Amino acid sequence: MNQKFEKALDSLQKISDESVKMEPTYIMWIAKCHIMIGATDDAWKCLDTEDRTVTYELLQLIANDCYKKGGFQFIYSARAFRELYEIDKFQNYLNGFIGACVGYFRYYLAQIRVSETVCEDTDILKEVIETLKACPSPKCRSVAETIQNWLA
Numbered sequence: 669m670n671q672k673f674e675k676a677l678d679s680l681q682k683i684s685d686e687s688v689k690m691e692p693t694y695i696m697w698i699a700k701c702h703i704m705i706g707a708t709d710d711a712w713k714c715l716d717t718e719d720r721t722v723t724y725e726l727l728q729l730i731a732n733d734c735y736k737k738g739g740f741q742f743i744y745s746a747r748a749f750r751e752l753y754e755i756d757k758f759q760n761y762l763n764g765f766i767g768a769c770v771g772y773f774r775y776y777l778a779q780i781r782v783s784e785t786v787c788e789d790t791d792i793l794k795e796v797i798e799t800l801k802a803c804p805s806p807k808c809r810s811v812a813e814t815i816q817n818w819l820a
Contacts, residue, residue, distance in 0.1 A: 670705050677701035692722045699726055703733045708744045727752050731761075735768055742772035743792050750799060765803070766811055769796045773815050793819075 680698055688694055695714050702711035708730075715726055731748035734741035746768035753761035776793050793815075800812035 673701045673704040677705065692719065692725065695722060696725065696729060699729055700733060703730065703737065703741070703744075706737075706741070708734060708741050712744060712747075724752070724755065727755075731764055731768075735764065735771070738771060739775050740772075740789075742768045742775055743796070746772060746796065746799070750803075762803075762805055762808075766800075766805075766807060769800055769811060769815075772796055 677698065680694065680701065683689060683694070695717060699711040699714040702708065702714070711730055715723055715730075717723055717726070727748045731745050731752060734745035734748065746765055749761050749765035749768055752758070753765055773793065773796065776789055779789065797812050797815055800808045800815070803809070
């Protein structure tokens with residue numbers, strides 16, 4: 669399946685018409701292709717748009733597609749859900765944020781189990797904990813405490 673998205677991304681990137689490149693549909697498909705091939709940093713860069721509607725839709729795409737992909741991409745999902753919650757205060761965004769943080773923690777633990785050493789992603793895990801602690805929701809702070817207690 670990744671090969672199809674790689675091929676689609678290659679085709680999309682060959683488009684030279686700047687007016688097409690500014691279209692929300694084009695931006696969304698570029699981001700989706702990046703997510704599906706695991707180049708989520710590049711998908712995140714698509715957020716560099718001045719159109720607030722496109723930014724909101726991109727955040728939703730990143731939040732949901734990265735959540736579905738799981739693994740390392742949970743951190744991007746958490747970041748996107750956090751941004752969406754900041755914008756909208758919609759409870760489902762907060763729940764998505766918490767779920768993505770827990771998903772990233774599970775991914776982190778799996779990496780430790782596989783390599784039997786400390787995972788290289790400790791800075792990202794610290795980001796997850798700090799972001800959870802900074803959240804006004806008691807559920808977030810409780811999850812942060814649980815993660816810290818487990819790590820201690």
